[in-house]
Amino acid sequence: MLSKSQARAFFLGGTFLFSAAFLILTVDTLRQNPTRTKEQNMSAAARAGKLIWEKNNCMGCHTLLGEGAYYAPDLTKIVQQKGAEYLKVFLTDPQAMYPGQRRMVKYNFTDQEKEQVIAFLEWVGNIDTNNWPPKPNIEPPATGNTVALALPAEKPEKYTQLCMACHKLGGTGGVVGPALDGVGKKYDAEYLDRWLKDPPSVKAGTTMPKLPLTDNERQELVRFLASLK
Amino acid sequence: MRFKSQKIAFWFFAVCMLLLILQVTYGFIMGFARIGMDGLHDFIPFNAARATHTNLLVVWLLTGFMGAAYYIIPEEADRELHMPQLAWVQLISWVVVGVIAIVGFHFNWWEGRKFLEIPRPLDYLVVVNVLLFLYLIGMTIWNAKKHSTTQLVLFFGLFCAALLYLPGMIYFDNQTLDSYFRWWVVHLWVEGVWELIMGAILAFLLIKLTGVDREVVEKWLYVIVGLTFLSGILGTGHHYYWIGTPKYWLMVGGIFSALEPLAFLGMALWAINMYRKKGKDHPNKLALYWTLGCAIMSFVGAGFLGFAHTWPQVNKWTHGTLITAMHGHMAFWGAYGMLVFAVIAYALPQLTGRKLFNNLSGYLAFWSANIGMVGMTGALAVAGITQVYLERKLGLDFLAAQKETEVHFIGMMLAALLFTFGVILFIYDFIRHGKPNDEAIVAATSAE
Known part of the structure; x- marks a missing residue:
């Protein structure tokens, strides 16, 4: 039967072993980080944008890389999805862009601040996230409006x-x-x-x-x- | 209670109850916002309510742990607390820092990092405060006549918790690294060193309540905290799947976090077995309810529900959805909320000398709080699954998917009412105990 000193050895030994393994993996993670996060593309604007992101606790409603508060959309790929111009208009008056819906605080950012936040989010969007978020994999039911229509070449x-x-x-x-x-x-x-x-x-x-x-x-x-x- | 200085624990517990009520209030503010009733938006936007809700949680749990330590350590060390006046200084400064932080959140003053929203200047005050706490507890142990495993594990847990607060104070301009080290605090707290604190407090309560031999209880305590670190340290990897960290974390995090329920299962089996081997019937049945309840609910909430979405193939879809909130509620309640309730249920009659256990309101508090929490978790689970399918699997717009979850938040708030009723009954009993007094001090032989 297990004695108390064996139990203690199990605790101390395990703690030491797994802490050491964790530290080794941390060193390797730090080593790979600049490549995986494309750190060379992080502009001064992106760095400033991160401070704005934190100063206003954007994570208190949104998620970024899936981390945050689930009250507002995940913004990991937002610049890639919606484009910088849309986001600038949106940030000017968020409620006006989603009338009657869940509200976002109007932050009165200057044009420069908007660009910085967008630069930060754009940089985040290019991090290698092991393909997260995944693409939807269930087809919505057909709406009957699927006839291919000729598209005009030039979109404004x-x-x-x-x-x-x-x-x-x-x-x-x-x-x-x-x-x-x-x-x-x-x-x-x-x-x-x-x-x-x-x-x-x-x-x-x-x-x-x-x-x-x-x-x-x-x-x-x-x-x-x-x-x- | 055996020592005068243990009385300070009462005031920590009282603060605890106050903060909990405030936390629940902010929970309701968020619940109403989610069903479209966001009338407070201009004064308390969701991010302020959310930061307040989660920070109050952390603070009231830590306040409870501190109170528990101030109660347990003198008893285990068999001596008065080192410099008990300073414990008052620690309590008051702790509350002051907490109040400033919470008020600050309402004026957009914060660090904006989930769970670590307290602004940097206040972080330093927290560090000083916790150093004072550790000094008082540490000196009490240092000068002790005996060094029980329980007190050493408790101190080691509290010490590591303080140490692990520091990585959260380093600034990284790289979001991935920011997140990487933020989890050193958050994950290694709740799925690491806090479990040491939990194990030690449960060990103390089991020794007192079941009368099982200390050597047996403490032997298994080592095994359980051993299992915690075996799984929990590398289990941090389940936060490193999708944040830009290397791919091997998918495997490391998957395997080790899947083992995490073992520690909680061990905790539950340990508590139940110690109860079955009991050498005596302690009159405080309510404390036993909360103690065993904590061991079981922590396995369900933290162990099982965590396991449900920890595997990368599942987590890919559920990451960043209400599924996390579902797991979070029952995990924190089962493992740590109920733990603090258990300590309070045991310590209050000892501190005040009023044996108000085993009355109807006490049992009603236990059952309504727990059934309420199960209901809240169920509602969040359905909301979370709805969100995952509509938004992630079908690609519906975020707000359109959220609209479909509203009905479940009505259900959640109804369950939360039941939960709140239980909490209020518990506090009602707390108040009925009155203040701690020296007449409650008893000699070592009859204290247990």
Whole structure:
């Protein structure tokens, strides 16, 4: 039967052995870290962005590399998914971009601070995370709207910067709003123009935000959307 | 109670109860926010509520551990506490630092790193405070007539906990390294050295409550803390799957963290077996309920539910979702919340001389708090699985998936009401005990 001194030896020996193994693995992790995290790409802006990230406890709602509070989306690949331009608009007034939804504090960042936060998130997005987050692997049920439509070659710049963050077209884009395939068949240019100008006035309670667009940019988008037939 | 200086433990426990009530309040604020009732958003945004909720948890548990140490160490060392006046200084400064930190969170003053939100300048004060605590406990042991295994393991656990706070204070501009060393604090605390504290406190309670020979209890204590470190140290690897650390962590973390439930299983079997071998019937049945309950619930919450999503193939999908919150709630409650409750249930009658155990409110507190916590965990589990399927597997937008979890948070808050009812009953009993007094001091022979 096990004696007390044997039990003590088991505890002390095990502790020593596994602590040593842990330290060795730590040394190797530190050695591999610059390559795996692509540290050479970490700009001064990204470093400053991390401080802004921490100063405002962004992790208190969001997750980054899956670590945080599960109240707001994971931001590991956010720059790669939504693009810097969209994020700049979003950060200017988060609630305006998701009207009537879960709220985010409006932080009144300067343009430089926005760029720094985005630079930080962009750097994080390029860390080798062993392929996390995984791609969704269950196909949603078919919606019946899967007829391949001819896509116009030229997408306006604002379309790729803003619209795509939430809408799909030809299978690529976000999943917040409805897909835009064939939107020109459903709505004419006049309606689309009114819609983009001020969505809530056309449809009260919509989650579509009023985007900061100049008249030219809006007209360009309307022409593009109306052509999606 | 055998020594005057043990009375300080009472005040640590009282602070504990106060902080717990505050923690629960902030939990409700978050629960309401999750079902769309975020009226407090402009004053207490979610990140402030969340930081307050988790930091209060850590602080009330640590306050409980400190109270337990101030109660247990003099008794085990068979002497008065070293410089008991300084223990008051330690308690008051501890509370002051805690209050400043919590208030600071509401004014956007924090470090913004999960669980380690306390701002850096306050970190230094925490270090000074804990050094004072360790000095008082350490000197008491140093001058002791006997050195029991229980007190040495308790001191070693507390000492390592203090030491492991330091890696969390190093600044890294590389997010991966920041996270890597943040887990040295968080993981090596709760799945490492805190289990030593837990084992030592359980050993003390089992010796007192079951009358089983100290040598037997303490022998198995070594085995259990041995199992803890065997699995828990390399088990840190389950936090290193997806944060940019090398691929071998998938295997190392997977294997060793899968072994972590063994330590908790050992803890549960140990407590139950010591109870079955009991040499006497201690009149304080409630303390026994909390002690055995802690050993069992920690296995379910920390061991089993942790195991459920620790394997990389599962964790790939559940990492960063409400599944973690599900595991977290029952793990902290079962392993550490109930442990502090067990110490309090045992120590209060001893400190105050009022034997209020075995009354209805005490049992009602035990069952409603535990059933409430099981309900909360269940609701979070369903919410978590919903989130994993909709957001991760089907690729639904984050907010759209969250909308589908709202109903489960209504369920969670109903269960939380039951939990809170139990906690309030426990505090009601706490208050009924009155203050500690010297008349409660008894000679060594009849103290147990």
